[in-house]
Amino acid sequence: MKVAFATQDLHSLDAHFAGARNFAIYDVSPEGSRFIEAVRFDAATKQDGVHAEDGHDRLESRIDAIDGCS
Template identity: 45%
Template sequence: MTAARRLSLVTDEVHPPGPKVKTGSLRVAIATQDMKSLNAHFGSAKRFAVYDVTSDDWNFVEAVAFEDVSDESGKHRTEGDDRITPKVEALKGCHLLFCLAIGGPSAAKVISAKIHPIKVPQPQSIENVLSRTRTMLRTAPPPWLRKVLAEAGATEKKSFEDED
């Protein structure tokens, strides 16, 4: 089984183990090979950069690293080798997952963990992904993001009829 290594920021706050989601923010995971860009498929990502994003800013939370990853075709090296479940377990608590691609079975596992996968057509900087997410939060979020925000407790639930 693939084990995840975590690098988390330590603050002066006393809290239980594991990074706690900041109230009013979305926890975002970004599939990356180099911690600089969104540049990996979900199954082949060696790392996930995790940030808390609000409409005003973003903060790095942790990096989760995996040594034993699938190749970009999604094929496992040995039959029955599950490299997806440990990744999903390590990302629990995230609201959004940005990646270049994700297969159907992996997407189903991610969604069942209450993480919304977002496929991005080409590589881009992590800063650009975070900036676009922040802009979406600041302006009128699309319906799928409003649902994620409501589930995350980041906003009050508003009926679509209340909007003008």
Template identity: 40%
Template structure:
């Protein structure tokens, strides 16, 4: 079985399996091999860096690590192996997942878990991903992000037409 290992920053002596999301924050996961860049396909990612992001700040929540990952061909090493479900389960509570590539069945499992996958064309630093997410939150978010924010309870309560770009 491909169990996830979690590394979290704990601010007190009580440790919950998944740290509580701060009110109004968007929880995002970033597929990474090195904890510095978005540089992995969903299935081959050894780690996911998880952050809570608001329009003016971001906070590291945890790193979720996997030892047994798929190669980037999308094929499993042995027939019947499921490396996707443990990843989806480990990321529950996240709203967005940024990755370089993701297959249709994996994307469907994420969407079923209310995690919106976002494919990025080229590797980029985690800081760039976080900064761009903040920019989307500060300006008029696209419709798909407004829906995610509403479901997450992180959206402003005024109608979209009343929002002004800053």
């Protein structure tokens, strides 16, 4: 099963979906896990509670990136 983790640094689970700089995508099974890819985004927040400008849609590209993930 493919899973995606929202991450700022590709090492920690430290971001929320809409503000993450990256998604780390893994294949996970009962036997273990395997890193598949990192998807990077230009539009990311500083995780300081300030949101992007109105009209700036960061969700569409993130939703597309996790297609096929559980």
